[in-house]
Every structure is written in structure tokens, then in C-alpha cells.
Amino acid sequence: MDGKCSQPSCFPEDTGCNVEGCTNLTDCKYYGKTESSKKENKKTADGEGYRISWTGNAFGLIDLNFLTASFKPILIGITGVANAGKTTFLASLYCLLRHGGKIGDYSFAGSLTLNGWEDIAWYLSWKSNGEIQFPEHTTSNSGRVPGLLHLALKNKDGEKVDLIFTDAPGEWFDYWSNNVNSENAQGAKWIYEYCDGFLLFADCDMLSGNNRGNAKRQLIQVADRLLEDLDDRSLGLVWSKSDIDLTNDTKEQIVKHIKSTPFKHFNQFETSVQEGNNGIFHNNILRSINWIIEKSNGNYNTLPNISVLKPEDMFLSKRLING
Ligand SMILES: Nc1nc2c(ncn2[C@@H]2O[C@H](COP(=O)(O)OP(=O)(O)O)[C@@H](O)[C@H]2O)c(=O)[nH]1
Ligand SMILES: [Mg+2]
Incomplete structure (x- = not known):
């Protein structure tokens, strides 16, 4: 869920009141404002915010600033x-990594x-009934999207x-x-612009099911969009849910269609x-990431421009001047 502060750079549930410094959140003039006011404020406050990022939670775009200040990570879409x-x-x-799995070297x-x-x-961790549970659906309105995960x-x-x-x-x-210009496509557009490599998920379950025609059409549509401006970036096709047979x-x-547009790195x-x-399917998870790293080496895309309140003053940067 989105945070309850109307200031786009403040996530008080995670880090405390970042803008006003209120101990009691309900005293804060920005706390408890609606989602629409948060959006409205974002228009004016963009570029003025900076929040503390070491909460351990998934990053949002603002947090990227913290990570990219000293080095350039490889962004994988x-x-x-x-x-x-x-x-x-x-x-x-x-x-897999938690169990000592390796990505290449x-x-x-x-x-x-x-x-x-x-x-x-x-969700995937061992449950007493021995069943696998799956992660919750990633909703379009979950907080701090795109959820960025760092390794x-x-x-x-x-x-x-x-x-x-x-x-x-x-x-x-x-x-x-x-429609690339749709309001709801902004997040995907950002991912496309800034990622250094992509994995495109082809769902063996959907592609072999009753609705397979539709699934194929949707997959090809996303693939075509990804290929429009791919340049030297890699595109790995992941046959997900391969425990289910797909002819x-x-x-x-599908591969023939993708390859009909010439581009550099495909796997x-x-x-x-x-x-x-x-363990072939699990090994392939690790291999796919290793492949992206290999192909991205020295071939990084430009870093997103994420603004900081006062880059020259590290002490003031936690507080909005006119907040
Ligand atoms: N058989 C099978 N089903 C899977 C697998 N991975 C995911 N699923 C199913 O697909 C659903 C959606 O997966 P999710 O990872 O949330 O998809 P996302 O929307 O692309 O993030 C899950 O709830 C499971 O029911 C898999 O490897 N094998
Ligand atoms: Mg998801």
C-alpha cells in the first residue's frame, strides 16, 4: 500500500517523518492526506525530496539515488x-542464493x-503442510512501484x-x-528506458491452456514493444512454469517471430x-541472470536522473527547505 504522507519523498511508516520530523505522525500536517494530494504534491515537489533508504524494503525510484551515488548497478527489467x-x-x-547457489562465478x-x-x-519457504505457496499478486497500486530489488x-x-x-x-x-503513451504505461516506459537488459516471461501454463491464442498474442505484443528500441541490450526469453509442458x-x-527482428543478444x-x-529449471534461473551480467558488462545504459534537494549539502538534504 502507498504511504499515508502526502509528500512524495516521505514514507513515514518505514522511516519516520522525513519532512517535518514529527515524533507523533498524526501531528504532521502532511500525514493522512489522500492519494490524490500525494500525486498533486509530487508535481511540485519532484526533485526536492530525499529519503533515507536503508529500510531493507524494496526500493522506489527515489531510493535509486542512494544506490547509484557511488557506482552503477546493472538494471534488469x-x-x-x-x-x-x-x-x-x-x-x-x-x-537459491540463500541456499548458496551461484550466479556464474x-x-x-x-x-x-x-x-x-x-x-x-x-511464500516459497517451507511450510508445515509441505505445500508451495506463491507470492501475492503484484498490484498496480502497491507502494513504491516499480518495486526495485537489489543484490x-x-x-x-x-x-x-x-x-x-x-x-x-x-x-x-x-x-x-x-499504447506506450497511456498514463498507466509510465512505469513500464521507465523500465524500458533505463534497464540494461531484459527478461521476457513466456508463461508455459497460459500458452498451453484454453486461452493460448490470447496469451500468444499478448506475449508477442510485449516482445514487439521491447524490440522497438532495444539497441545492444540483451533480451532473454524465460519459459516460465516449465514444469507444465508446452509444445x-x-x-x-514465438522464437521465430522474435528473431524476425534482428537484434544483438538473445537467449x-x-x-x-x-x-x-x-535441478535444471533452478539452474536456468541462475544462468539467465549470469547471461544478462555477461552481456551487460561495460554496456550500461544511462543512469536515470534522480534529483536531490541540495546535492552540495549532505546535512540539509534530509529536510525540505520550504517544507
Ligand atoms: N506450475 C507453476 N505455476 C507457477 C509457477 N510460478 C508461478 N506460478 C503460478 O502463477 C501465478 C502467478 O505468479 P506470479 O509470480 O505472481 O506472476 P507475476 O504476475 O508475473 O509476478 C502464481 O500465483 C502461481 O499460481 C511455476 O513455476 N510453476
Ligand atoms: Mg508479480
Whole structure:
């Protein structure tokens, strides 16, 4: 849920009152204002806000400033329609790393969004009845979208790489593939502009089900949009839910369509929350991320321009001058 403060840079439930410094939140003149007033204020306050980011929760765009101040992470766009298995893929990735899994030569070395990862991975963790539960649907109106999840990795030579994953609602990509200029497509547009590489989720369940024609059309629509301005960025096609059979014919038709637009880096990965034979589906989750890192090396997209109140004054930057 969105925070209850009308100031776009303040998330009092996470960090306390960031703008006025009120101990008692209900005393604050900005607290408890409506969502529409928050949006309205955002128009005027954009560029003036800065919040503390070490809450461990998923990042929002404002928090990126904190992370990107000293180095450039690789931004990985997790794209695809709603229910394609994106959040489950991210949760599985985190669980694999938590169990010592490696991404190529790299192992887990930390995260600034541990709470965010734990929030989604909790569902996959062992439950007393032994059943797998899935993460909650990522709604278009959940707070701080796109939910950005951070991972720091290190290899044995001590080389470090930082990754940011976007866990955005699939609805964004539906809107975006239909009309890039739609108001509801802004988030997907941001992801497309700034990510260094993309994973596009093709849902084996939907593509083999009763509604497969529609699923195929939607997938191809998002793929076409992604290909419009891809340049040298990589596009990995993730056959999610590969525990469910999908005919090679269907796969080939989709790949053929994607490849009919020439672009530089393409690969495919069959993944699932189930580990598959010899752990193949889980290995492919790790491999897909390693592939993006390899292809992104030194090929970073421009960093988003995220404004800070007074960059020259680190002490004042926590407070709005006219707040
Ligand atoms: N069989 C199977 N079902 C899955 C798998 N991953 C996700 N699902 C199902 O797909 C639903 C949507 O997954 P989710 O990760 O929330 O999709 P998102 O909207 O793309 O983030 C889940 O609630 C599960 O029912 C998988 O690997 N195998
Ligand atoms: Mg989701």
C-alpha cells in the first residue's frame, strides 16, 4: 500500500517523518492526506525530496539515488504480462542464493532490500503442510512501484557486481504494449528506458491452456514493444512454469517471430519454481541472470536522473527547505 504522507519523498511508516520530523505522525500536517494530494504534491515537489533508504524494503525510484551515488548497478527489467510468474521467479532466485547457489562465478554478498526479498520469498519457504505457496499478486497500486530489488554479488577475485531487478505489475506491460503513451504505461516506459537488459516471461501454463491464442498474442505484443528500441541490450526469453509442458511448435513460432527482428543478444531459459530434472529449471534461473551480467558488462545504459534537494549539502538534504 502507498504511504499515508502526502509528500512524495516521505514514507513515514518505514522511516519516520522525513519532512517535518514529527515524533507523533498524526501531528504532521502532511500525514493522512489522500492519494490524490500525494500525486498533486509530487508535481511540485519532484526533485526536492530525499529519503533515507536503508529500510531493507524494496526500493522506489527515489531510493535509486542512494544506490547509484557511488557506482552503477546493472538494471534488469523483469517483463511480461500479469501472472506470467515474474515475482515467483525473483523469489526463487533469492531462495537459491540463500541456499548458496551461484550466479556464474558470483555468490551472494548482500542486499539493500533484504526485507523486500524476504517478503516475496517467504511464500516459497517451507511450510508445515509441505505445500508451495506463491507470492501475492503484484498490484498496480502497491507502494513504491516499480518495486526495485537489489543484490550485491562477489566472485572469488573479490570483484563486485550490483544488480537491480524490477518487480513491476504485469498490467503495466499490458498497457504499455497496447499504447506506450497511456498514463498507466509510465512505469513500464521507465523500465524500458533505463534497464540494461531484459527478461521476457513466456508463461508455459497460459500458452498451453484454453486461452493460448490470447496469451500468444499478448506475449508477442510485449516482445514487439521491447524490440522497438532495444539497441545492444540483451533480451532473454524465460519459459516460465516449465514444469507444465508446452509444445516445441508453439515455442518455435514465438522464437521465430522474435528473431524476425534482428537484434544483438538473445537467449532462452526454461525455468520453474519446481527444480526439474537434476535441478535444471533452478539452474536456468541462475544462468539467465549470469547471461544478462555477461552481456551487460561495460554496456550500461544511462543512469536515470534522480534529483536531490541540495546535492552540495549532505546535512540539509534530509529536510525540505520550504517544507
Ligand atoms: N506450475 C507453476 N505455476 C507457477 C509457477 N510460478 C508461478 N506460478 C503460478 O502463477 C501465478 C502467478 O505468479 P506470479 O509470480 O505472481 O506472476 P507475476 O504476475 O508475473 O509476478 C502464481 O500465483 C502461481 O499460481 C511455476 O513455476 N510453476
Ligand atoms: Mg508479480
